[in-house]
Amino acid sequence: MRTKVNILVAGFALGLITCGWLRTQAGAAGIAGTLSGFATPLYIGLTVAAAFSFIRAGVPVHRLGFFINSRPIVYLALAAAGVGLLQLSGVVLQPLWEQLFGAGRDLNRFKDVGGSVSALVATLALSWTFAAVGEELTFRILLMRGLAYALGNSRIAFGAALILQAVIFGLVHAYQGPAGIAGATISGLVFGALTLAARGSIWPAMLAHGLNNTIGLLQLYQGG
Numbered sequence: 500m501r502t503k504v505n506i507l508v509a510g511f512a513l514g515l516i517t518c519g520w521l522r523t524q525a526g527a528a529g530i531a532g533t534l535s536g537f538a539t540p541l542y543i544g545l546t547v548a549a550a551f552s553f554i555r556a557g558v559p560v561h562r563l564g565f566f567i568n569s570r571p572i573v574y575l576a577l578a579a580a581g582v583g584l585l586q587l588s589g590v591v592l593q594p595l596w597e598q599l600f601g602a603g604r605d606l607n608r609f610k611d612v613g614g615s616v617s618a619l620v621a622t623l624a625l626s627w628t629f630a631a632v633g634e635e636l637t638f639r640i641l642l643m644r645g646l647a648y649a650l651g652n653s654r655i656a657f658g659a660a661l662i663l664q665a666v667i668f669g670l671v672h673a674y675q676g677p678a679g680i681a682g683a684t685i686s687g688l689v690f691g692a693l694t695l696a697a698r699g700s701i702w703p704a705m706l707a708h709g710l711n712n713t714i715g716l717l718q719l720y721q722g723g
Contacts, residue, residue: 519671564640564701581707596678605676631709
C-alpha cells in the first residue's frame with residue numbers, strides 16, 4: 500500500500516509541476532502555447548483525482564482539512580500572524596529578489612486590476628476561491644499530507660514535506676519569473692507552517708492566503 504501511495508504522490512507532484520510549466524507557455528508559439536490553455540483544467544483534475552485516490556489509499560486527509568479543532572480566535576490569530584509575516588518578508592526580500600534576478604515578480608497577469616473596480620472584484624472572487632481555498636487544499640492538505648505519509652509520517656517526514664510542497668508551490672508560480680518562484684516558495688512555507696500549527700486544519704492558511712492576496716490586489720488597483 501505504501502508503494503501505491505508513493506506512486507500517487509509522485510505523480511501528483513509531477514503533474515502540478517507540469518501545470519506550472521504550461522502556465523509559463525501562455526502566448527508562446529507552437530504546441531507549447533496551445534497546451535498552455537490546459538493548465539487550469541489539468542490542475543483542477545489532478546486535485547480532484549488526488550483527493551479521491553489518497554482517501555482510497557488510506558492517506559489520512561481528515562475531511563480534507565475542513566474541520567475546526569480549536570477556538571476560532573486561535574485560527575484568526577494564526578492567520579493574522581501569517582499575513583504579517585508574509586507582508587514583512589515581502590518588504591524585506593523584494594529588494595533581494597530584484598538584486599538577484601534583475602526584476603521583481605512578474606504580475607502582468609493581473610494588470611487589468613489597475614484602476615478597474617470590476618476587474619478587482621472579479622479577481623478577488625477568483626483569489627478567494629481558486630487560490631485561497633483551491634491552492635490550500637491542493638498543496639497544504641493533499642500534497643503536504645501525502646508527502647508526509649509517503650515519507651514515513653514522522654516529524655522529520657512532516658518537516659521534509661513542508662519544504663517539498665513549498666518548493667513545488669514555487670515552481671507552479673514560474674509564470675511570475677524567478678522572483679515569483681522565490682516569493683511563492685516563501686509563501687508556501689508560511690502557509691504550510693500554519694496548517695501544521697492548526698493540526699491539519701485548512702482554515703488559518705486559507706484565511707491568510709486570501710487576506711494576503713487581497714492586500715496585494717488592492718495595491719495593484721491603487722497603483723493603476
